[in-house]
Amino acid sequence: MRKTILFLLLGVLLLTGCGNMGSTKEAVSNANPQPKKKVTVTTSFLYDMVNQLAGDMVDKELIIPAGEDPHLYVAKPEDLKKIAEADLLLFHGLHFEGKMQEVLEKKGYAVASTFPEDKIGKMEEDGAVIVDPHFWFDIDLYKEATENAGAKLSELLPEKKDEIDKNTKAYLEKLSALDEENKKSLAEIPEGGRYLITPHDAFNYFSRRYGIEVVAPQGVSTDSEVANKDIDKTVDFIVEHKVKAIFAESTTDPARMEKLKEACRAKGFDVKVVSGEGNELFSDSLAPKGQSGDTYIDMYKHNVKLITKNLK
Structure with a gap:
């Protein structure tokens, strides 16, 4: 009888100990959360886009500061570090980031990469036909770029896909409303x-x-x-x-x-x-x-x- 009681007490202690160990592990995990994925973007447009879709789910790094001219910007050593350490690198494409294009194409994703050829603006300059990279002033193209960015963010954070999809849908609706507001004002x-x-x-x-x-x-x-x-x-x-x-x-x-x-x-x-x-x-x-x-x-x-x- 005494042995039976001892075994029962030992079992209770082991179960209690395991429970405490689980709580301890959980406490340690909460105290040291996994670092967020790092998303590096080239421009303030893309920084805002990622913020609308993923918010604080990711750490965001901006290469070209707001207010500076991307056509003329030359990458600095710290920018190359941001690119190298990025879990996801997003850039415009269409040669907008002209002086950085080659570096970006090696690792990054151009949000304009899916645009239909007939929707991309072209014009003659100095006797040559060039691509117009300022697609964000066509809200339909900006919406497509947003969907592309959303898809890449969902790939990066599969566990957050539903939330990112929800944010993307809500933002696209805001962009459609903006387009209608623009038409009314400019009329x-x-x-x-x-x-x-x-x-x-x-x-x-x-x-x-x-x-x-x-x-x-x-x-x-x-x-x-x-x-x-x-x-x-x-x-x-x-x-x-x-x-x-x-x-x-x-x-x-x-x-x-x-x-x-x-x-x-x-x-x-x-x-x-x-x-x-x-x-x-x-x-x-x-x-x-x-x-x-x-x-x-x-x-x-x-x-x-x-x-x-x-x-x-």
């Missing part, structure tokens, strides 16, 4: 005044989507030279069509637009330059975090409001 501009003059050719997808003619003295890349003949051609267009306002961009030198204004004045026509903090169009970058225009949706709303206000 306020009279037919004869729908001309958008900007420093470089970043708004051609915008032009095709909303029926607003875009003219710029510089080509698709800010790395290209601005020829005098292109400046003269732009000035003639402004004067001929009596364009009410021309717009500076957040990532280009506003002095370019002032020169256009002076050239127009020399021909007897005054045009307003829309520039200065809070009054510049976002083209190749979102605003720095915490400022107006620091998300894709806020950026687009800012641009449409600025254009509509000054052209209607």
